[in-house]
Amino acid sequence: MLLAGIAAVAAGAGLLGGATASGSRRVGTADVARLNAVLDLYRSVDYECGGGVLYQEVARFAESVYRMLDWSHPTSLTPQLVAAVAAARQVAGWTALDAGRHSDAQRHFVAGERAALAADDGSLTAMIRYSQAKQLQHLRHNRDALATLQLARGQLGSQAMPAVKALILGAEAASLASLGNYAAADRALGEASSQFERIHPDREPGWMAFYDRGELLAQYGRVYRDKARQDKKHGSAAVRYVADAIAAFGPGNVRSSALNEVGLCSALFLADEPEQALDVGRRVLRQAEGISSARVIDRVANLRRDMARHRELPEVATFAQDLAALRARV
Secondary structure, three states: HHHHHHHHHHOOOOOOOOOOOOOOOOOOOHHHHHHHHHHHHHHHHHHHHHHHHHHHHHHHHHHHHHHHHHOOOOHHHHHHHHHHHHHHHHHHHHHHHHOOHHHHHHHHHHHHHHHHHHOOOOHHHHHHHHHHHHHHHHOOHHHHHHHHHHHHHHOOOOOHHHHHHHHHHHHHHHHHOOOOHHHHHHHHHHHHHHHOOOOOOHHHHHHHHHHHHHHHHHHHHHHHHHHHHHOOOOOOOOHHHHHHHHHOOOOOOOHHHHHHHHHEEEEEHHHHHHHHHHHHHHHHHHOOOOOOHHHHHHHHHHHHHHHHHHOHHHHHHHHHHHHHHHHOOO
């Protein structure tokens, strides 16, 4: 019902007219503002429910927005309109990624990157490249993800906002740790933290509103889980960082909280706390069934690698069977 309401708002605002409206509609500043407001609504649903539930709606909206470039509009409005097209493609790509539709995600990200570059919007270009890198990380192509993130950061320039820099640096740290370069990962985390302390939310792009301390701490958790896989002495730090991240997330950021509950389960296994890990893991299984996110399901299934040294416990063996059953149902 909510998605139908958002679509009705978009249609009522003349943003879904497609080719039939191109001859009679002239795009103005208010249209771009409404377009971005609709994107904010879609983002809020994504944070709470996952991309699987809304990918089709967002993809349709992004395609309609793309056609708006052919509508009559003042030349001075072109950069704003092209940037809105880029933002719509980013949201479509992100929801496709979350739904597990990787070829669609790549298509939208490429189109969004091209539009962001044409709009000369460095921060939005970086955000789209960050999204591409998150897809590569999910697919365990961390060298490619790192190269994408470093390109994004290198082209941001000195005027980039701190939140965007912190976002990129935190993701770099995660890829560096996955590649075993823990010293560089620690440096990147330190730089991300320094940038985070400089954030003034009212000066950041509106689409960075999701980025909070929980997102930063989540990257610490990822780095320390990778460290713990090599040396279990880091397990307690991994648990602490992930628990702090979960506590820091806002109430609307349901998917990030769920992803980090999965991280907490992994960290507890790595810290040799299997009983606590199972308590969290059972909660994770219940959460996964209520969120339309293939990424969450994939992460839950991957818990098997971190429970390996506790597999002899009957409760852990049962939990492994529950994971397999979850994977079989999706």
